[in-house]
Amino acid sequence: MKRLAAASAGAALLGSVVLSGCAAFTDDSATSADGVQVAAAFYPLQYVADRVAGGHADVENLTAPGGEPHDLELTPKETADVAGADLVLYQRGFQPSVDDAVDENATGDTLDVADLVDLVPFRDHGVDSDELDPHFWQDPVLLADVGDAVAKQLAKVDPDHADDYTANAADLRSDLEQLDQEYQAGLTGCERSTVVVSHDAFGYLQRYGITMEAILGLSPDAEPTPADLARLEKLIQEDGVTTVFSESLVSPETAEQLAHDTGVTSAVLDPIEGLTDETADEDYLSLMRSNLSALEEANGC
Ligand SMILES: [Zn+2]
Incomplete structure (x- = not known):
């Protein structure tokens, strides 16, 4: 419980400590040498978190393999992952049950991809709907932007590894820009x-x-x-x-x-x-x- 002493608003956070367990609890001001916990809402976000964390964090995917992320219902275990995470990476508006868990249970930092990426309305993709098209990860360059934001956020949670997070995000960006060039060349003519x-x-x-x-x-x-x-x-x-x-x-x-x-x-x-x-x-x-x-x-x- 040593890290709890670093929490400036310790008293206010006691409820969530009980909920999530001490091992998973970190405050923004605390370092997390014994393991940063990241909850990623679905696979492309998990991929980015894994690449940027590079082994310095445990990344949990809230959408189990084989599961379809639209209309996901979180299990109690996954809700506990949200509650115990130092960072929840999710996309507001895509999975209402994750949005609810973030609002009600998250105690660490949260990063909403919909804030980072300019989601395009379906209408601009030729579909008769004013909803925003959530499938931004089909554009590798947009996913690279998420990588940079995750690096910044992880550096805040775990400053000891800040340089690694920045370097990993740069590697990811270079892979994604290469992929973008392959798509441009491959789908020409x-x-x-x-x-x-x-x-x-x-x-x-x-x-x-x-x-x-x-x-x-x-x-x-x-x-x-x-x-x-x-x-x-x-x-x-x-x-x-x-x-x-x-x-x-x-x-x-x-x-x-x-x-x-x-x-x-x-x-x-x-x-x-x-x-x-x-x-x-x-x-x-x-x-x-x-x-x-x-x-x-x-x-x-
Ligand atoms: Zn879909």
């Missing part, structure tokens, strides 16, 4: 620009000159109407689309049926909302590169 995907998770890729058309709309749980499907069938024919993409965390049935009905191929494009058993050995960079190859193949780039 394609025969086709239309890409048919499962749900509207890829709008941020449109800055590379491709146009996304989703079967399921905003949420992977939605059902397409017969009119939606008829419109897509027409589009596939008119635009010479070769491939209908399904994704890894939702059932491929609808996408495969549409591909079958229109006589085109079906393939997987991973929205990288989370890892599965099948992608457990992959990471953000390798999945983004698989997606790029699949897009190049489908669109004749």
Whole structure:
């Protein structure tokens, strides 16, 4: 309990100490030589936190592998992770249950990605909705900005390793800028620009000159109407689309049926909302590169 003495507002924080356990408790002014705890709301944020922490922190992903982050419900264990974290990295508006846990349980620092990144309305991605498109991690450059912010925040929580956090964020940025250049080069001069995907998770890729058309709309749980499907069938024919993409965390049935009905191929494009058993050995960079190859193949780039 030594670190508690450093808490300037110790009395006010006693309640949360009881809740989260002493081991997980740190105040902003305290150092955390015995382990910084980070709770990251879903996989791309976990990837960034892991890269920037570089072994100086335990990073917990609040969205269990194989789970779909939209409409996540936190378990008591995950709520305790939020309560005990020195830093919670999350995206307000994307996962209401994480927003609630942050408001009600977080005792450490919180970093809201929606404050760091200029999220674009779905409408600007050609989708009929005024909601903000949360899938910003499809743009590697935006993810690099999150890395820099995480480094600053970790340096505040754990000043002893500040230089490492800064260097790790710079390494991450260089990898992500390299990936951005691969996307720019890879998707230049394609025969086709239309890409048919499962749900509207890829709008941020449109800055590379491709146009996304989703079967399921905003949420992977939605059902397409017969009119939606008829419109897509027409589009596939008119635009010479070769491939209908399904994704890894939702059932491929609808996408495969549409591909079958229109006589085109079906393939997987991973929205990288989370890892599965099948992608457990992959990471953000390798999945983004698989997606790029699949897009190049489908669109004749
Ligand atoms: Zn999504």
